[in-house]
Amino acid sequence: MTVKPEIREIRPEESGALGQLLVAVYSALEGFPTPVEQPGYYAMLASIGQFSERPGAKVLVAVSAEGQLMGGVVYFGDMAQYGSGGAATAVTRASGIRLLGVDARFRGLGVGRALTGACIQRAKDEGHAEVILHTTEAMRIAWGLYERLGFDRSPDLDFIQGALPVFGFRLSLDGSRPAPLPAG
Numbered sequence: 001m002t003v004k005p006e007i008r009e010i011r012p013e014e015s016g017a018l019g020q021l022l023v024a025v026y027s028a029l030e031g032f033p034t035p036v037e038q039p040g041y042y043a044m045l046a047s048i049g050q051f052s053e054r055p056g057a058k059v060l061v062a063v064s065a066e067g068q069l070m071g072g073v074v075y076f077g078d079m080a081q082y083g084s085g086g087a088a089t090a091v092t093r094a095s096g097i098r099l100l101g102v103d104a105r106f107r108g109l110g111v112g113r114a115l116t117g118a119c120i121q122r123a124k125d126e127g128h129a130e131v132i133l134h135t136t137e138a139m140r141i142a143w144g145l146y147e148r149l150g151f152d153r154s155p156d157l158d159f160i161q162g163a164l165p166v167f168g169f170r171l172s173l174d175g176s177r178p179a180p181l182p183a184g
Contacts, residue, residue, distance in 0.1 A: 002109055002110035003111070004114070005070050006065075010052065012049065018048050018059070018061060022048055022072065023035070026042070027042070073097060075119045077123075079095070085159035086159030086168065088132050088157050094128055116146070136165065136167065137167075155167075157169075
């Protein structure tokens with residue numbers, strides 16, 4: 001079953017609820033660092049609305065017809081604001097996606113696909129050549145979604161966060177294959 005959530009920019013009064021949703025989602029991932037192991041990461045999730053203050057960044061939410069917050073994601077129209085480890089912030093003509101999360105009650109309904117699709121459309125509208133994102137082994141469901149949407153692994157964007165391997169992906173929007181970033 002698929003639902004058609006409304007995808008829009010977050011409203012200030014929704015920031016706390018989305019932060020709590022993301023903390024719950026990420027802390028429940030088997031094999032993902034816990035809030036005790038990476039308190040800074042979870043503090044970032046809890047204050048997700050602050051990403052809206054970065055140039056070119058938008059926090060998008062999925063909302064049900066009944067007004068329930070179903071999930072969210074951060075879209076980066078300027079990779080310099082992306083803020084992850086590795087080389088992704090040096091990529092030009094690209095958009096980024098980070099911190100996708102869907103409330104457990106709404107999983108399997110196409111909410112993650114709708115949020116990702118909205119980010120891809122924004123990147124196209126901005127004339128970017130590609131979309132970049134990162135994921136981990138603990139996020140295999142999202143990993144599969146990204147591959148079904150046409151994202152390809154891009155090892156040149158991989159990095160280690162603490163002891164956690166983080167894997168880069170790219171989606172070409174103009175039919176070209178972007179050149180990998182130089183090593184080192």
